[in-house]
Amino acid sequence: MFDNLSGRFIDQFVTGDGLDLMMKGLVITIEISAIALIIGIAIGMLMALLKIAKGKTKAGKIFCTIGNVIAKIYISFFRGTPVVVQLLLAYFGIFGPLGVNPLYVGFCVLGCNSGAYVAEIIRGGIQSIDKGQYEAGRSLGLPYRATMFRIIIPQAIKNILPALGNELIALIKETSVVGFISVFDMTRAARSIISTHYDALVPYLVLAGAYLLIVLVATFLVGRLERGLSKSDRG
Numbered sequence: 001m002f003d004n005l006s007g008r009f010i011d012q013f014v015t016g017d018g019l020d021l022m023m024k025g026l027v028i029t030i031e032i033s034a035i036a037l038i039i040g041i042a043i044g045m046l047m048a049l050l051k052i053a054k055g056k057t058k059a060g061k062i063f064c065t066i067g068n069v070i071a072k073i074y075i076s077f078f079r080g081t082p083v084v085v086q087l088l089l090a091y092f093g094i095f096g097p098l099g100v101n102p103l104y105v106g107f108c109v110l111g112c113n114s115g116a117y118v119a120e121i122i123r124g125g126i127q128s129i130d131k132g133q134y135e136a137g138r139s140l141g142l143p144y145r146a147t148m149f150r151i152i153i154p155q156a157i158k159n160i161l162p163a164l165g166n167e168l169i170a171l172i173k174e175t176s177v178v179g180f181i182s183v184f185d186m187t188r189a190a191r192s193i194i195s196t197h198y199d200a201l202v203p204y205l206v207l208a209g210a211y212l213l214i215v216l217v218a219t220f221l222v223g224r225l226e227r228g229l230s231k232s233d234r235g
Contacts, residue, residue, distance in 0.1 A: 021192055025186035032110060033168070040112075044117070071119065077116075092181070133147075161225065
């Protein structure tokens, strides 16, 4: 099984087309991860605000109650079902028959799934801010919305950055399921190499190393961002 690994690697990734296939898959993997994270943060912010919103008027209370129920249902569904099932349902059950590009389906499903987790992260971050900050906003004459977006959320983002970094790492690894709907990511590239060379060990070792490298780079960048924000606070 482990005989002549270097020779097999050269045959598949140097003289063969394995490297080109893996690089093509790498670009798709990074693209999906980045776009899905942006979608997830946008949806997560909305769901978090809906979940913690409290109206003052009767109409406002009704609106906030409906929003809270919608947020709870959304978060429960996407956190309570496997992402691969969500992906298969969305593509083969809904969008595939309509001719939607599977790559777009991958963006949306992974983004919506991430949004459910990001919503809870942001909600926890907002609720961790001292209530005195809200009072400071009101003392400055700021309405609730302005207080939330100018004072509370910027502080919450700094507090939840490590958790968002962990979500990014989880999202990068979850992109491996998009091959189930024919998206040519790194995992599907590895399977393509295996089907050509009839050797599973080397492609999967390379695949594991590639994911590890991406995660290490993402961890480094998030760490740099955290340190930069810490320095700005001290400054």
